[in-house]
Amino acid sequence: MTNNPVLVTGGTGTLGRQVVPLLRAASRPVRVLSRRERAAQDGVAYVRGDLLGDPAEADARLDEALAGVDTVLHLAGGPKGDDEATRRLVAAARRAGVRHLVYISVIGADKVPLGYFRAKLGAEEAVAGSGLPYTVLRAAQFHDLAFSVVEKMAKLPLVPAPGGVRWQPVDVREVAARLVELALDAPAGAVPDLAGPRVYGMGELTRGYLAAQGRSRKQLPVRVPGKVGRAYRAGANLTLAGAEHGRRTWEEFLTERLAA
Numbered sequence: 001m002t003n004n005p006v007l008v009t010g011g012t013g014t015l016g017r018q019v020v021p022l023l024r025a026a027s028r029p030v031r032v033l034s035r036r037e038r039a040a041q042d043g044v045a046y047v048r049g050d051l052l053g054d055p056a057e058a059d060a061r062l063d064e065a066l067a068g069v070d071t072v073l074h075l076a077g078g079p080k081g082d083d084e085a086t087r088r089l090v091a092a093a094r095r096a097g098v099r100h101l102v103y104i105s106v107i108g109a110d111k112v113p114l115g116y117f118r119a120k121l122g123a124e125e126a127v128a129g130s131g132l133p134y135t136v137l138r139a140a141q142f143h144d145l146a147f148s149v150v151e152k153m154a155k156l157p158l159v160p161a162p163g164g165v166r167w168q169p170v171d172v173r174e175v176a177a178r179l180v181e182l183a184l185d186a187p188a189g190a191v192p193d194l195a196g197p198r199v200y201g202m203g204e205l206t207r208g209y210l211a212a213q214g215r216s217r218k219q220l221p222v223r224v225p226g227k228v229g230r231a232y233r234a235g236a237n238l239t240l241a242g243a244e245h246g247r248r249t250w251e252e253f254l255t256e257r258l259a260a
């Protein structure tokens, strides 16, 4: 094992903030790419760079971030442009001779007809077609995302309950632990999906959120229209067979989050 720095894109995000300390605990120096200037601390150095910024500037920053790096965990992402951002990173990783590129994708990337999922699929394709040794893990929605969605819905006078829409939320710490294990092992290509321990209807997630605070709210059944609705009702965002499963439940997450 080398002791070259591991580059983590998205190291400042919900997932990345869990990944970075695990790499440090494994005694790996860490470099984080972030759009903001940040001071180095606790064995973590930061390089400022925007994967979707001015191409020449982004490439220069990426070359700096990738100098001497063998392993990259690509966790940077947003609602739009993950395909483009990943193509840019892949080109730079090829220039730098990276030996293992690990990418976090989402369950349903190839099935849910929404821009975010399509971009994740485009990013997966960029990684798989890069010629670089790689590992891609698709995860279900994190508890944190489910929380921010139901928190917003629960503020409405009537809480929408989209019929047939189910989630399989997973704890971000378990996703982080799996990614670090994969990153420190040999490149494995597409590995089994990582989903949460249970499937919940959206209405059930909201009820759980309210019940954990001793509240209840009337729910309004709604139907998600069109092909997006059909895809969700068909479970395109779920992996019902062949996935690995996290252990922490939505209820455990709620207890912890609401106590914090």
Ligand SMILES: NC(=O)c1ccc[n+]([C@@H]2O[C@H](COP(=O)([O-])OP(=O)(O)OC[C@H]3O[C@@H](n4cnc5c(N)ncnc54)[C@H](OP(=O)(O)O)[C@@H]3O)[C@@H](O)[C@H]2O)c1
Binding pocket: 009, 010, 011, 012, 013, 014, 015, 016, 033, 034, 035, 036, 049, 050, 051, 052, 053, 074, 075, 076, 077, 078, 085, 104, 105, 106, 107, 139, 140, 141, 142, 143, 145
């Ligand atoms: N959230 C979920 O439920 C879920 C489920 C499955 C997969 N994923 C995937 O997991 C990854 C991390 O998700 P998350 O929830 O941790 O996201 P997040 O909390 O929104 O964090 C996004 C991260 O990406 C970085 N970033 C965004 N745009 C960038 C750009 N143009 N250039 C450089 N860095 C950029 C941000 O860094 P700075 O702000 O410091 O620049 C930040 O660290 C994403 O790829 C997401 O698609 C998420």
